[in-house]
Amino acid sequence: MAKKVALIQGNTACALGAVYAGCNFFGGYPITPSTEVAEVLSEELPKVGGKFMQMEDEIAAMASIIGASLAGAKALTATSGPGVSLKQELIGYACIAEVPCVIINVMRGGPSTGMPTGPGQSDVQQAKWGTHGDHATIALVPASIQEIFTETVRAFNLAEKYRMPVQVLFDEIVGHMREPITFPEPGELEIINRTAPTVAPKDYKPYDTSFGDVPPLAAFGSEYRFHVTGLNKAQDGFPTTKAEYVDAEERRQVRKVESPENAAAIESNEEYLCDDAEVVVFAYGSTSRSARYAVNELRKEGIKAGLFRPITLWPFPEKRISALGKQAKAIVVPEMNLGQMILEVERVTKGTCAVAGVNRVDGDPLNPGEIMKKVKEVM
Amino acid sequence: MAKRYEIRFSGAGGQGLITAGIILAEAAAIIEGKFAAQSQSYGPEARGGASKSEVIISDAPIDYPKATIVDACLAMTQESADKYANGIKPGGVLLLDTDFVKNEPKGDFKIYKMPITRTAKEDLGREIVANVVALGAMIALTGVVSREAGEKAVLAKVPAAFLDLNKKAYNLGFEKIKAQM
Numbered sequence: 195m196a197k198k199v200a201l202i203q204g205n206t207a208c209a210l211g212a213v214y215a216g217c218n219f220f221g222g223y224p225i226t227p228s229t230e231v232a233e234v235l236s237e238e239l240p241k242v243g244g245k246f247m248q249m250e251d252e253i254a255a256m257a258s259i260i261g262a263s264l265a266g267a268k269a270l271t272a273t274s275g276p277g278v279s280l281k282q283e284l285i286g287y288a289c290i291a292e293v294p295c296v297i298i299n300v301m302r303g304g305p306s307t308g309m310p311t312g313p314g315q316s317d318v319q320q321a322k323w324g325t326h327g328d329h330a331t332i333a334l335v336p337a338s339i340q341e342i343f344t345e346t347v348r349a350f351n352l353a354e355k356y357r358m359p360v361q362v363l364f365d366e367i368v369g370h371m372r373e374p375i376t377f378p379e380p381g382e383l384e385i386i387n388r389t390a391p392t393v394a395p396k397d398y399k400p401y402d403t404s405f406g407d408v409p410p411l412a413a414f415g416s417e418y419r420f421h422v423t424g425l426n427k428a429q430d431g432f433p434t435t436k437a438e439y440v441d442a443e444e445r446r447q448v449r450k451v452e453s454p455e456n457a458a459a460i461e462s463n464e465e466y467l468c469d470d471a472e473v474v475v476f477a478y479g480s481t482s483r484s485a486r487y488a489v490n491e492l493r494k495e496g497i498k499a500g501l502f503r504p505i506t507l508w509p510f511p512e513k514r515i516s517a518l519g520k521q522a523k524a525i526v527v528p529e530m531n532l533g534q535m536i537l538e539v540e541r542v543t544k545g546t547c548a549v550a551g552v553n554r555v556d557g558d559p560l561n562p563g564e565i566m567k568k569v570k571e572v573m
Numbered sequence: 574m575a576k577r578y579e580i581r582f583s584g585a586g587g588q589g590l591i592t593a594g595i596i597l598a599e600a601a602a603i604i605e606g607k608f609a610a611q612s613q614s615y616g617p618e619a620r621g622g623a624s625k626s627e628v629i630i631s632d633a634p635i636d637y638p639k640a641t642i643v644d645a646c647l648a649m650t651q652e653s654a655d656k657y658a659n660g661i662k663p664g665g666v667l668l669l670d671t672d673f674v675k676n677e678p679k680g681d682f683k684i685y686k687m688p689i690t691r692t693a694k695e696d697l698g699r700e701i702v703a704n705v706v707a708l709g710a711m712i713a714l715t716g717v718v719s720r721e722a723g724e725k726a727v728l729a730k731v732p733a734a735f736l737d738l739n740k741k742a743y744n745l746g747f748e749k750i751k752a753q754m
Contacts, residue, residue, distance in 0.1 A: 201599045201609070226617075310617055371612040371638050372595060374602040480638070487637035559639050 198377045204368040205230035205272075207339045207375055208298055209238060211346030212270050214378065216385055217296075218244035219267040221258030223251050223277065226310040227366040228300035231272035252277035256284040259295045264422060266413030268350055268387075272298035275317045276307055278324065285359055286325035287424045289447070292401070292411070294353035294388055296346070297361045300369040301479075301530075303557055312557030313366035315479055316531035321361050322508050328444060330451035332460055333361040333508040335478040339373045344383065345505065351386035352460060356450050357408050363507070365530060367480035367559055391418060400431040401443065407450040452509055462505040463514060467493065471500030473569045474522045476515070476539055478504050481528050481560050488565035499569055510538045519543030524572040528552040528560045548572050575633030578717050579640045582627075582707070583657050584649030584670070587620035589704030592730070593647075594626030596708055600718040600726035601630045607718075610638040623652060630717050645715045646682075647707055649689065654678050666714050668750070670707070685714060687749055693742060702742035705731075709746025713754070720747060 202210075209231050212220075220235045232248070239246045245262075249255040252273055259269035273281070278299050288295055303309030304316050317324075321333040332352050336345040345362055353360040391398050391410040400420040402409045409429075412418030425433035426440045434440065450456060467489060468474055477485035482503040492499040502518060502525075504511050515538075519525060524547050527536040533551045540549050552568045554560045580597065582590040591613045598611035608631045616622035627640045642662045648654035649670040658678030661667055665682045670689040677684055687710060693703040705727055712723040724743055731739045 199603060201595070201602050201611070311615055367612060367638065371610055372598055373610040373635070373638070374608075483636045483638055487641075490636070561639070561641065562637055563641075 197379065199374055200377070201372050201374050202339060203230055203370055203372050204339050204342045204364060205300065205370065206234050207343040208272070208346050208362070209234035210377070211343035212296070212350070213238050213242060213244075214343070214380075214383065215268065215347040215350035216387070217268045217270050217350060218242065219247075219259065219262035219269040220244070220271065221247045221249050221255045221262065221269065222271045222273065223249055223255045225252075225274045225277050227302055227369050228272045228274050228298060231298055231300070235270070252280040253284065256281040256297075260284060260288050260291070260293050263293050263295045264414040266416070268294075268354070270296045270298065272300070274300050274302050275304045275314070275320075278317060278320065282325045286327060286329065288359040289325065289329040290327075290424055290426070291422050292357040292409070292447070293359070294357050294411070295359050296349045296353050297359055298346070299361060299363045301363055301365045303555065309557050311366065313480065313559060314530050314555065315365055315481065316534065316555070317363060318478075318507060318531070319534045319537075321363055328448060330358065330448045331361070331508040332356070332358065332451060332506070333363055334505060335363050335507045336505065337364075337368060337479050337482045337503065339368070339371070339375045341505070342368065343375060344378070347383050347385070351384065354388040355386050355408070357388060357411055358451070363479070365479050395419065399429045401427065401429045403429065403446060407446050457509045460506055460509060461511050463511050464501075464503040464505060465514075466501040466503070468500035468502055468518065470498055471518075471521070472498040472523050473572060474500050474502050474518050474525045475565060475569065476502050476504075476525050476527045476535070477529075478507055478535070481530060484560050484562045485528055485565055488562040488569065491562060492566055492569055497569065497573065507535070510542065512542050515539055515542045516544075519546040522547050524548040524550060526550050526552060526565065526568050526572060528565050528568070530554055530560060575631050577629060577631045577635070578715070579643040580628045580630070580711065580715065580717065581625055581640055581643045581646045581657060581660070582711070583625040583647060583653035584673075585620070585653075586615055586622045586624040588624070588649050589701070590624050590647075590649065591615070591626045593704040593708045594628050596726045596730050597628045597712070597718065597723070598630075599729065600722040601628070604722040604725050605718055607632060608635050610635045612638050623656075625653065625657070645711060647711055648674055649703075649707065651675060658682070668707070668710055668714060670703075685710075685750060685753055687746075689746070692745065692749065696745060697738060697742055699738060702738060705739050705742040706746035709743040710750040713747040713750040723747075
């Protein structure tokens with residue numbers, strides 16, 4: 195049987211990807227340009243026995259998905275920059291308490307209320323450092339309607355596997371544009387669920403590292419009783435300030451994402467014509483589509499340009515960018531912000547190649563011509 | 574070498590331009606199996622602000638989803654005609670709704686004129702189908718999808734009670750432009 199194809203918006207693909215992944219709780223507060231995610235889920239979740247709740251604000255929305263997830267649900271919220279700013283305290287809570295959940299950020303112009311209907315990519319460093327304290331971050335940046343679907347599924351998988359919040363960031367352009375999607379069949383994409391405890395309820399500790407860096411998570415309200423807090427805690431979940439517990443827990447929570455093996459498993463990139471590239475364009479989200487167009491045009495003119503497109507933005511693809519920095523004369527970083535991920539490219543390449551940004555914050559997309567011009571300048 | 578065709582529907586919020594773009598993209602992608610991407614930009618107003626919808630149709634996967642330089646443009650307000658005329662490829666086409674566009678923009682493109690909104694109102698009795706009249710006209714002008722694919726996509730999109738009205742609107746737009754070509 196032919197697979198189902200439809201022409202849908204990125205936001206719709208996100209909502210349907212969430213349902214495919216087994217999401218059964220959405221708590222949110224509508225905000226342009228993310229509202230369609232909520233709109234579609236308000237119709238789809240009841241059909242699969244899930245719950246949709248419109249909360250009183252973005253903070254409550256984040257609290258609701260933490261609560262739902264602790265009770266065993268696969269939980270999602272969707273918002274835009276102003277909403278993500280409000281959620282930061284509770285994102286930190288989800289990090290330290292190790293609560294799996296997915297946060298969609300359809301990026302618009304900022305800061306503050308900014309430009310509701312205009313695209314932006316200015317929340318990419320916020321995704322890493324928006325909440326205070328040392329913490330690991332996973333953030334995914336899909337660039338097409340099909341990829342929004344699959345990356346939303348992967349976001350749930352990573353959240354469940356590593357027991358932490360995962361953010362998916364795409365900009366207004368891919369959120370609102372429509373292109374064809376081929377829906378994966380049930381079972382075609384891998385679905386990961388959290389590890390449940392195997393010990394008896396009386397022996398359960400919510401942060402028991404004898405099972406590895408990601409301790410099994412019981413459902414709150416079941417026969418497993420445990421304590422959850424935003425304070426630094428020991429393995430039994432109760433607050434502690436004992437240096438050996440605090441240090442070990444902090445390091446474990448970062449290591450579960452950033453250790454070389456784990457980071458490699460989470461990393462996902464696309465490289466296009468990078469093998470012989472003299473100039474590499476590092477671009478993500480809708481900007482990567484302008485960059486690919488630019489690379490094709492530059493190749494026609496005999497310029498050896500390539501595209502590196504991170505699909506996982508955090509953890510940052512340090513190894514590959516470091517290697518490309520040694521191979522290429524220059525890396526060009528187009529972004530719909532005033533230069534955010536360029537800081538990572540500069541940090542990782544350590545001066546082995548020139549690094550130049552192309553930036554736009556007026557609500558219009560970066561067009562291929564602007565990227566081509568910059569590539570020619572740095573050649 | 575991929576053939577990329579770019580169409581822009583421009584005017585004001587409430588004129589149905591985004592819907593027209595979606596129907597064209599569905600005709601191309603779902604009915605004819607081509608690659609298509611539809612995008613839009615609009616202001617925060619529900620009605621009346623500047624609005625545009627762009628459709629890229631190609632025989633290869635589409636990277637940049639927005640218009641670079643358009644092959645065909647529809648303008649349903651004077652503001653949009655003035656703003657987007659210089660984004661048309663040399664030798665391209667511009668369709669004006671003469672009910673709203675009084676001053677013709679100058680440039681290296683062919684202008685077609687039609688009282689689109691009045692046609693919907695007077696010939697069909699419903700101003701609301703002006704966008705479908707315009708869509709029929711744009712498909713006739715560009716041939717970017719077949720007449721049949723366009724009609725099928727229109728009928729798949731509209732509520733059952735309005736199938737006949739929209740079919741008439743689409744074909745009226747198509748034929749009125751064909752007569753000018």
